[in-house]
Amino acid sequence: MDTNILLESGTNELELLEFIVGQNSYGINIAKVSEIMIDREVTPMPNSPEEIEGVFIPRDKLISVLDLHKVLKAENPQKGKNIIIVCQFNKMNVAFHVTAVCGIQRISWNDINEPPAVTGNSDSTAAGMATGVAKINGKIIIILDFEKIVSNLNRSTGLDTTGIDRISRPEQIITDKRIIVADDSQFLNKMIVTTLGNMGCHNVVSFQNGSDAWDYINTFRGKSSEEKPITDFIGCIISDIEMPKMDGHHLTKLVKSDEELKRIPVILFSSLIDEQMKRKGESVGADAQFSKPQIKDLIEALILLLRDED
Numbered sequence: 001m002d003t004n005i006l007l008e009s010g011t012n013e014l015e016l017l018e019f020i021v022g023q024n025s026y027g028i029n030i031a032k033v034s035e036i037m038i039d040r041e042v043t044p045m046p047n048s049p050e051e052i053e054g055v056f057i058p059r060d061k062l063i064s065v066l067d068l069h070k071v072l073k074a075e076n077p078q079k080g081k082n083i084i085i086v087c088q089f090n091k092m093n094v095a096f097h098v099t100a101v102c103g104i105q106r107i108s109w110n111d112i113n114e115p116p117a118v119t120g121n122s123d124s125t126a127a128g129m130a131t132g133v134a135k136i137n138g139k140i141i142i143i144l145d146f147e148k149i150v151s152n153l154n155r156s157t158g159l160d161t162t163g164i165d166r167i168s169r170p171e172q173i174i175t176d177k178r179i180i181v182a183d184d185s186q187f188l189n190k191m192i193v194t195t196l197g198n199m200g201c202h203n204v205v206s207f208q209n210g211s212d213a214w215d216y217i218n219t220f221r222g223k224s225s226e227e228k229p230i231t232d233f234i235g236c237i238i239s240d241i242e243m244p245k246m247d248g249h250h251l252t253k254l255v256k257s258d259e260e261l262k263r264i265p266v267i268l269f270s271s272l273i274d275e276q277m278k279r280k281g282e283s284v285g286a287d288a289q290f291s292k293p294q295i296k297d298l299i300e301a302l303i304l305l306l307r308d309e310d
Helices: 146-154 186-198 209-219 248-256 273-282 294-308
Strands: 013-021 023-028 033-038 050-054 063-067 083-089 092-098 100-108 132-138 138-145 176-180 204-208 232-238 266-270 288-291
Touching: 013 033, 013 092, 013 138, 023 204, 033 050, 050 186, 063 146, 083 100, 083 146, 100 132, 138 209, 176 186, 176 209, 186 204, 204 209, 209 232, 209 248, 232 248, 232 294, 248 266, 248 273, 266 294, 288 294
Parallel strands: 023 138, 063 092, 176 204, 176 232, 232 266, 266 288
Antiparallel strands: 013 023, 013 100, 033 083, 050 063, 083 092, 132 138
């Protein structure tokens, strides 16, 4: 499947692959999708969680297959027929067994709303699996938090904090500045904020979409002067790329296109960072870009950027 679909950077649009699990429609950013396979034989793995269907080896690469029917507590109406979406994010390869694939939808992030706080589903596994909800052609499409789905089954796939304890921390630089975090995954958002707090960044303000982060940033417009630059108020913005209402590329473009705000460093921290995405990030003015889950690189870059401001 050709997923090399180029969108102009910073337009706040995405290509969404629509698929069915049970009777409901779901979506995933096409940038995460490597290919779609049908009727692939999957080998079960002993002592694995029931949601992990097994593994298969396309082109000498071992890939785990997660059954989204079991993850989402949905019946599979096409038992015996495997439709597998192979994905790559967070520097890992993983596949998802779904009922059917419908096609690709091009939409604006502004048309994707945050999921409601109350969904009526109290199941600890299935609750909180959505990062956004969109209505396309009269149909509700739920954007799933694939990072959380994978992490729930394998905690080692959360943020990789290896080496954090060996970072030299100039506390006087990082404690007094606001660090803005924008990430739509509640799970990863909280982990990033906690990690920053443990590193001495105690003035962290977090949001679950780029639009709310942009509104907050705008409250500081007009406060900068020759004596107090804007970076005295906001030390850095750390943003995911995929987010409802406004994505990270568009948020970066807005900040870097503004004469007063453009001095604020912007770091993109996303599961989607590859060479193509790096070029997009550079085109909108990102100061640094790192792939989840390696947060050590992000922290080191943050310290350097904040030191350069002083």
